[in-house]
Each structure stands twice: as C-alpha cells, then as structure tokens.
Amino acid sequence: MAVPTPPWQRPTRSVPVRPRLTQQGIVDQALTLLAKEGLDAVSMRRVAQALGTGPASLYAHLRNKEELYQLMLDQLLGEVVVPEPDPEFWREQLKELIRSMVRLMTSHPGSAQLAIATTVPTGPNALRVTEGTLAILRVGGLSDRAMAFAADLIATYTSALALEAGTWADAVLDPAGVEERIRQIHDYLAVLPRDRFPLIVALAGSLTEGSGEERFDFGLDVLVAGLERVSGTA
Amino acid sequence: MAVPTPPWQRPTRSVPVRPRLTQQGIVDQALTLLAKEGLDAVSMRRVAQALGTGPASLYAHLRNKEELYQLMLDQLLGEVVVPEPDPEFWREQLKELIRSMVRLMTSHPGSAQLAIATTVPTGPNALRVTEGTLAILRVGGLSDRAMAFAADLIATYTSALALEAGTWADAVLDPAGVEERIRQIHDYLAVLPRDRFPLIVALAGSLTEGSGEERFDFGLDVLVAGLERVSGTA
DNA sequence: CCAGGGTTTCGAACGGTGTTCGGTGGGCGA
DNA sequence: TCGCCCACCGAACACCGTTCGAAACCCTGG
Numbered sequence: 001m002a003v004p005t006p007p008w009q010r011p012t013r014s015v016p017v018r019p020r021l022t023q024q025g026i027v028d029q030a031l032t033l034l035a036k037e038g039l040d041a042v043s044m045r046r047v048a049q050a051l052g053t054g055p056a057s058l059y060a061h062l063r064n065k066e067e068l069y070q071l072m073l074d075q076l077l078g079e080v081v082v083p084e085p086d087p088e089f090w091r092e093q094l095k096e097l098i099r100s101m102v103r104l105m106t107s108h109p110g111s112a113q114l115a116i117a118t119t120v121p122t123g124p125n126a127l128r129v130t131e132g133t134l135a136i137l138r139v140g141g142l143s144d145r146a147m148a149f150a151a152d153l154i155a156t157y158t159s160a161l162a163l164e165a166g167t168w169a170d171a172v173l174d175p176a177g178v179e180e181r182i183r184q185i186h187d188y189l190a191v192l193p194r195d196r197f198p199l200i201v202a203l204a205g206s207l208t209e210g211s212g213e214e215r216f217d218f219g220l221d222v223l224v225a226g227l228e229r230v231s232g233t234a
Numbered sequence: 235m236a237v238p239t240p241p242w243q244r245p246t247r248s249v250p251v252r253p254r255l256t257q258q259g260i261v262d263q264a265l266t267l268l269a270k271e272g273l274d275a276v277s278m279r280r281v282a283q284a285l286g287t288g289p290a291s292l293y294a295h296l297r298n299k300e301e302l303y304q305l306m307l308d309q310l311l312g313e314v315v316v317p318e319p320d321p322e323f324w325r326e327q328l329k330e331l332i333r334s335m336v337r338l339m340t341s342h343p344g345s346a347q348l349a350i351a352t353t354v355p356t357g358p359n360a361l362r363v364t365e366g367t368l369a370i371l372r373v374g375g376l377s378d379r380a381m382a383f384a385a386d387l388i389a390t391y392t393s394a395l396a397l398e399a400g401t402w403a404d405a406v407l408d409p410a411g412v413e414e415r416i417r418q419i420h421d422y423l424a425v426l427p428r429d430r431f432p433l434i435v436a437l438a439g440s441l442t443e444g445s446g447e448e449r450f451d452f453g454l455d456v457l458v459a460g461l462e463r464v465s466g467t468a
Numbered sequence: 469c470c471a472g473g474g475t476t477t478c479g480a481a482c483g484g485t486g487t488t489c490g491g492t493g494g495g496c497g498a
Numbered sequence: 499t500c501g502c503c504c505a506c507c508g509a510a511c512a513c514c515g516t517t518c519g520a521a522a523c524c525c526t527g528g
Contacts, residue, residue, distance in 0.1 A: 045514070061476090131430070144437060147433075149453075152398075153452065197362075200368065203382050215387070218464070222461055225459070225464055227460075289487080299487090
C-alpha cells in the first residue's frame, strides 16, 4: 500500500481530481453506461465503479435504484420535442410524437425496459411530454375524459412498442443475427401441423416479414384511427 | 425389488416419498409461487426450495430461468379459451379474447412482466391463441398482411395493458394503499404550476379517476375501431 | 481562527440472485 | 450382474441492492 505521508508534506488531498459526487453526475454516468452496455450493466456497483467509488456512496444522493431509473428516464425524455398543436395536422403530430419517443428509446438500448419498469413517471420532462400529448389530443377533438384515458393509453402503448422493438435490437445488436433468428422462426411456423394451425402456417410469411418500420406504422395508424373513431366516447 | 429392509434398520431411503423431479412439476411449483408471492419470489432457489431440493437440480430439466418463464407463460395461456369465429360478432369476440387474456394475467400477479420479459412465445398454447386471434381477424375482413400485423400488435398491446394493470396490483397488493397512492398523484398533479401544465392541472381528475376497467375498455374500443378502419390497409 | 456539527464518503458486510462444476448414487439396458 | 448414464445435489463463483458505522470533509457560529 501507500507510504504514509510525511508530516512536513501537506496532506495530499486524498482524491484530488475527482469532483464531489452529484446526483446529476451519477445520472450522466448511468446513462453512458446504459448507452454502452445496456440496462443490465446499470447496477449501483457498476455506476459507482465508473465514478471511482463504491456503491454505498451513491446512497447519499439517491434513495435507491428505482429513483436512479426515474431520473435517467426523465433525462432521456428531455430530448423529446413536443410540437405546437395544429388542429389540421393533429394526427401526423401525434404519430410523429410517438415515433420520436420510440426512436429515442430504441436508440438507447434498454431504456424501454426502463420506461416500463418505472412506475408512473412524474419527472419534469415526463410532465412536459404528457402536457404536449394532451394538447394534441385536444385539438383532435377528444373529450376531456377521452383525452385523459388516451394519454395514458399512448404512454403504455409507446413503451410496449419500444420494448418490442428493443427485444430484437437489444439481445443481439447484430443485424445478421436478427435476420437469422427471424428466418428460424419463419421456418418453424411454416412447418407446424397444418390441421391445427392452418392460418399460422399460411401466414408464416406475413407474420415474420415486414420491417419493424412497417409493423410500427401499422400500429400507429390503428391507434390514431381508433382514437378518431371513439373521440366522443368515454 | 431388493431385500426388504430389516425392521431394526431405520428406513435408509433418504427421501423416499418425494417423486423424481419433472419439468412439469417444476413449472407447477413455480406457478403456485407466482400466485402466492409474485414474480420476484420465483427464483431458481425458491422454486428448488419449495420442491425440497437445491437450485442446481433444476438445471437438469431447464436450460435456464428464461426457459422456466416461457414454460410458465405457456401453461398460463392454456387457460385461455378461443371462440369459434363468428363473422357477425368478431369485434366482441376479439375484445372478449383480449379481456380474458388480460384478466388471466392480472389474476396472476407478475405474469404480465413475464409475458413482456419473454421473447417471442412459441409454446403450444401461445400458438393456439395466435391461431384463434388470426381466425377472428379473418372473419373481421382484414387482409392477410393486416391480419399478421394485427396479431402482432394485439399481442404487444395485451401485454402492455396487463402490465399497466399489474403495476398497481403487483406492487402493493393492498386496495387501500393503491387508492392512497392515486390520491397522492392526483393532489400532486393538481398543484403543478398552471402556466406550464394547464391541461394536466385541469385534467388531474380525469387522469387519475376511473377504474382500471373503464380505462381498459376504452383501450379495447380504440384498438378494435382502429383495426376496422385500417382493415384493408397494409 | 478554531471548534462543532451536519453532510458526504466508503470499506465491510448481509442476504439474496443465476449459473457452473464435479462427484455420487440409483435405475436401466446389455 | 455388471457397467454406464444421467438425474441429483453440495459447494462455489461472481454478481446484485442495500445498510451500518466510522472516518473525512466542509461550512458555520462563536
């Protein structure tokens, strides 16, 4: 170990360079870790290690891991821009908002799990996005109750979409591998007993083909069309 | 079989009664554990313990925990009954199918997380449900491609709905506690700065009120109406 | 300028997790 | 009956989130 510091030498500041721990600093480090190695790597130990300290040190700035997750999610949501609602284009605006959120989440592997794992987000940015969503829905002509329910629905739906998209991107991180896996599933479906699963066998192609983009747009169309239909209801 | 054990010799068979470990037995035990204590309790150790053995013993019957989850999910899906498709009532049938799946999941705390956590389910019961869904969608007049995409969408959507419903039921398991928590959120939303979050403040009531049932039915209506609208598309 | 006190830091530990390894023992085919 | 095979399981590895208590630090009041 280190030689004891001589008395005449000013006590060398034990850890001179590293700035004091900050909640912001912890969250930043956690997010870089998330971007680099996925959600599994974001453990209290790993984050602390990346900051050059031990896990116990984090608990002065965070109540627990759940709080860290909430803060990470809200920081990510800060990147989402919410448009000024335009009554003529509310459908496109809503789709674009959802699209950008899903894009954000899929570009940060594991953040979808984070969004799902976290309980009702009440951070400043989550509120901002919610407010923006409500504004778009209002110019879309939805009733108050429908707006509220729809906002909830959209949040859930968005996380689910991102999570599903992330399932593929996250596990493999290798386009060729994904393609291979999809081909495997297709072949498996196509070879099932035709008498018990006639539709699956017949639609094996459609079930597995189509980029994520297409399926995703389909989901958006269904959502928006459905909202428009029931706009007065509830 | 062998010579009867002499009366003076105490029963040698170390654990005579317990049947040999079976994949089915393990899954059953895991499901009872899930029902009783939630998903967090379903660890390899706890399951093994409940079977009177150690965690290592399970790995002779399961590749890993992920496989256990898949098997549990598929076993649960066995309870879902898929109706004979009726062209006149396909909307109601679809809603009822989704409703029963979500009911199933919410009645088994944590199984929604299980459905989300699991990658594309390909167990026999999952296939059966998928086949049934496709059949209903077909009599609903959807194109092949739309059927395929919609089936995917419904699976995602269902898990998301169940997960959301489960977020409340799972964490607390105490109705009074949930109500209290909802009231807290309502009060928090109502007291936000009105200039930055006018809609949230105004709709604080609608955002937090309404039983899960109502919000859920709203989501179903949106989904089915949307599907009907885009039935020819894609 | 110094003392005191609150805050921050952090090594160590507790009780959990999934999974692997290597040995053992019992049932079954030859 | 022998020998093999494989389910079984104790032990261990490398993690995890969180808590405790003592040390180190900084700011404030005197």
